[in-house]
Each structure stands twice: as structure tokens, then as C-alpha cells.
Amino acid sequence: xxxxxxxxxxxxxxxxxxxxxxxxxxxxxxxxxxxxxxxxxxxxxxxxxxxxxxxxxxxxxxxxxxxxxxxxxxxxxxxxxxxxxxxxxxxxxxxxxxxxxxxxxxxxxxxxxxxxxxxxxxxxxxxxxxxxxxxxxxxxxxxxxxxxxxxxxxxxxxxxxxxxxxxxxxxxxxxxxxxxxxxxxxxxxxxxxxxxxxxxxxxxxxxxxxxxxxxxxxxxxxxxxxxxxxxxxxxxxxxxxxxxxxxxxxxxxxxxxxxxxxxxxxxxxxxxxxxxxxxxxxxxxxxxxxxxxxxxxxxxxxxxxxxxx
Numbered sequence: 001x002x003x004x005x006x007x008x009x010x011x012x013x014x015x016x017x018x019x020x021x022x023x024x025x026x027x028x029x030x031x032x033x034x035x036x037x038x039x040x041x042x043x044x045x046x047x048x049x050x051x052x053x054x055x056x057x058x059x060x061x062x063x064x065x066x067x068x069x070x071x072x073x074x075x076x077x078x079x080x081x082x083x084x085x086x087x088x089x090x091x092x093x094x095x096x097x098x099x100x101x102x103x104x105x106x107x108x109x110x111x112x113x114x115x116x117x118x119x120x121x122x123x124x125x126x127x128x129x130x131x132x133x134x135x136x137x138x139x140x141x142x143x144x145x146x147x148x149x150x151x152x153x154x155x156x157x158x159x160x161x162x163x164x165x166x167x168x169x170x171x172x173x174x175x176x177x178x179x180x181x182x183x184x185x186x187x188x189x190x191x192x193x194x195x196x197x198x199x200x201x202x203x204x205x206x207x208x209x210x211x212x213x214x215x216x217x218x219x220x221x222x223x224x225x226x227x228x229x230x231x232x233x234x235x236x237x238x239x240x241x242x243x244x245x246x247x248x249x250x251x252x253x254x255x256x257x258x259x260x261x262x263x264x265x266x267x268x269x270x271x272x273x274x275x276x277x278x279x280x281x282x283x284x285x286x287x288x289x290x291x292x293x294x295x296x297x298x299x300x301x302x303x304x305x306x307x308x309x
Contacts, residue, residue: 007244008245011241011244015238015253018237019254020257021234021237021260022230022234023259023263024229024264025261026261028223028226029223031218031268032215032218032221032222032226033219034215036085038215040085044198044231045227046224047194048194048195048198051187051191051194055187055191058188065185069189069192072174072177072178073189073193076173077171077196079167080168080194082167083164083165083168083171086161086164086167087160089160093160094153102161102162102164102165103258104137104258106166106169107133107137107254108251109166110172110247111126111248113173114173114248120246120248122248123246123291125290126248128291129252129290130291132283133283133291135280135283136284136285136287137255137284138280139277140262169251171193172238172242175190179240179242180243190235241253253288256284256285
């Protein structure tokens with residue numbers, strides 16, 4: 001249900017801002033020099049420190065979160081941790097470009113989940129734009145210009161990439177209703193999900209003995225930026241937009257994350273996207289605009305049997 005007084009236009013642009021910020025994470029993590037498990041854990045753990053004053057403020061102003069909000073947020077966090085772990089392994093197995101394409105399955109998975117479980121109908125414009133989105137994302141990920149990894153585990157990497165995308169869609173699916181329970185609480189639901197994810201990642205890091213916190217001052221600086229910009233602020237903005245937009249309109253915007261990652265990598269790391277990648281960016285942005293921009297009621301759950309343009 002859309003919060004009263006919420007502006008669909010503002011929600012749309014807030015979600016866009018969150019997705020663009022999310023694209024900074026991969027570049028900052030590379031600059032930190034930390035391994036995958038360490039970076040994933042610290043981005044969550046350090047984000048909790050950034051959340052702390054806002055959590056206290058919201059708790060005092062609105063009271064403790066409702067039990068259902070806590071449960072949904074904790075489940076979302078577990079799925080987010082699974083996404084981080086599987087996506088990282090997928091990158092190692094099939095390469096970053098192909099893994100980026102595979103995880104894009106979330107753009108289909110999220111609307112399917114909301115249709116199956118809350119009967120939120122999918123707009124025709126989303127279905128029309130979907131093939132262009134997939135093609136654009138494939139080109140943006142370098143599918144047409146990069147050979148990928150020669151790890152010998154391509155099948156495993158492909159499966160994990162798809163599962164990572166489904167887990168991320170699951171995270172968004174549970175995070176939406178958690179935030180909708182009390183839309184005044186912008187930080188608590190996301191902080192709970194982040195804490196849950198940190199616990200899971202911490203257990204994995206300790207169990208596998210892969211933690212390495214000796215990353216120097218520079219490494220801690222870059223991971224602190226990931227925690228603040230790519231985790232805390234990003235997920236608050238995304239959560240705000242998700243609560244106020246229907247899944248069919250929100251899901252395509254999430255494809256701006258890999259596009260942002262390519263652009264930030266070009267600006268900061270001097271990585272030059274190929275012509276096919278630039279074409280993919282144009283196609284994806286155009287498809288996202290087709291699927292999301294238009295005079296359509298936002299956050300409305302269409303009754304079964306009714307038509308939606």
C-alpha cells in the first residue's frame with residue numbers, strides 16, 4: 001500500500017538516486033583491496049555504525065518497531081547476504097560482465113514474486129520493454145565483447161549468478177512490506193536487514209577463515225565509503241522508493257545499478273567501456289524509461305481481472 005501523501009515522482013527519482021549510488025560499491029571495493037567476504041561483511045558492519053544515531057532517533061520518536069517489521073527485515077537481510085556471496089563466486093567463475101547479466105534476472109523475479117504472493121499486476125509497458133532491457137543489460141555487462149572467465153566452472157557460475165539475482169529480488173520483496181508497515185521509519189527496517197546480513201556474512205567469514213582486516217588505512221577508507229554511500233544511504237533511498245512504487249515500475253530502475261558501476265569504473269578507474277557497452281547503456285536507459293515513465297497510478301494493486309495499460 002502506498003503511504004498517503006507520497007509523491008510518485010519524488011519516489012521515482014529517489015529510487016534512481018539510490019540505484020546510481022549503488023553502482024559506486026564495486027569500484028570502491030576494488031580500490032580497498034579487500035577480499036570478497038571481508039568487503040561484504042565490513043560494508044554491512046560499518047553501515048550499522050552510520051545507522052546508529054538515526055535508529056535511536058526513530059526509536060525514541062515512533063517507538064519500537066512492530067514484530068512483523070522485524071521478522072520481514074531479518075529475512076530480507078539473510079537473502080541479501082546470500083546474494084552477496086553467490087554473486088561474488090559467480091564473478092570468479094564466469095567473469096564480471098556475464099555475472100552482471102545473470103544477476104539482472106531480478107528485474108523479472110521481483111514482479112513475478114509480487115504477482116504470485118500479493119497479486120500486484122504487471123503493466124503491459126513493462127512486458128513490452130523487458131526484451132530491450134535484457135538485451136541492453138547483456139551488452140552493458142560486456143556479453144558481446146568479453147570472453148569472461150576461464151575458471152572451468154562456467155555452469156556453476158551461471159547457476160549462482162541466476163540464484164543471486166533471485167535472492168536480491170527476494171531481499172527487495174521482503175524489504176518493501178517491512179518498510180510499508182510504518183513508512184515514517186526510514187532507517188530501522190534497512191538497519192535490521194543490514195544487521196541480519198552482517199551476522200550471516202560474519203558466520204561465513206569465521207567458518208571459512210577468509211577474513212582479512214589488514215587492509216591498511218586506504219582500504220578502511222574505501223570500505224567506509226562503501227558502507228556509507230553504497231550501503232546505508234543507498235538502501236534507505238531504495239527502500240523509500242520501493243514502498244511507494246509498484247514492483248513493475250521499480251524493478252526496471254534497479255537495472256541502473258550495473259550501468260552506474262560501468263560509468264563509475266570509467267571515471268575513477270579509467271576503465272573504458274566498449275561501443276557495445278555504451279549501446280547497452282542507451283538501450284537499457286531507454287527501456288527503463290519506457291517501463292517507468294508515464295501517467296500511471298503508482299503503488300496501486302490492481303484487482304484481479306482488471307486491465308492495466
